[in-house]
Amino acid sequence: MWRIIGQDKAVAALQSAFADQRVAHAYMFVGPPNIGKATLARILAQALNCDEAKPPCGECTSCRRIAQGLHADVQIIGREMDGDRARRDIRIHQVREVERTVSLGAYEGRYRVVIVDPAETMNEEAQNAFLKTLEEPPADVVFVLVSTDEHRLLDTIRSRCRRVEFAAMPAKAIASALNERWKASPDQAKLLARLAQGRLGWAINALQDTSLLAERDESFHRMKESLSDGLGERFAYATDLAARFARDRAEVAGLLDLWLEWWRDVLLVQAGCDEEVVNQHLFEDLRQIARACDLASVVRAMEALRAAKQNLTFNANARLALEVLFLELPQLEIREEETRSAVPL
């Protein structure tokens, strides 16, 4: 079954290519994280290897083995683990291993499917090696590059892949999916759909693992705290984040996105657009910051976050980029007891 919620356009593109036997040698699935790219890659692998008359049936041995990650012809290449942490890059020896296995042809199915996720974490060496494989694609192999940041891939790789774009889902559609299929209560569904920003996968994860929401709130708390920190503390935090960035780019990029969302909420509160605020559950905090800053400093904080994100994407010195960010944030005197007394009884 090609069933995947909220990605009708991407599904239709693959379904018709499959029906017309025009499946490409290589695809690039692009879009925000947690919206179904990897799921659809697995469904494509099922369609290509399903034993039944209406592929993908989701139930035959092949379909089930693929869903469980046990099928010998479906390989998922990701960042290797180093202890309990994922390495920063997909490295060349992993690509060499792919080269070797694809040259052998399919083993238990009809097609070999190689899913590279997240593809943009292939380092330069790995990308160059991968390009060679793409230039002379073996028969009966389909590559799917899954990416949230396609601009970090070589143009020559991108031009050899058929691009499939995944869209962010409207909050209403996420809320009803959470409510109907994942049995969330209406309040939970509404809260998570708002926070998910179009990513159904994130909402499902947050529903099943409450620590996700707690970590998110903690990162907002950290931002708020740093506004009353002195320069020394701010720079120490920037150094700490730069070290985290060296280990995991996506984690820090995600954090900057969250902070941007939080500042946008502050701006909305200042403008009196309370209904539009994403983080409704943090409204008192947001109001406190909105009162303590002027409009210009909020705008400057948002611009600084965007600039930091851009600089990190284009390989600027991470520590410097983050230090500049923390210099641009307003300096506020926030006393916690004021927050509490501000809450109506």
Ligand SMILES: [Zn+2]
């Ligand atoms: Zn099947």
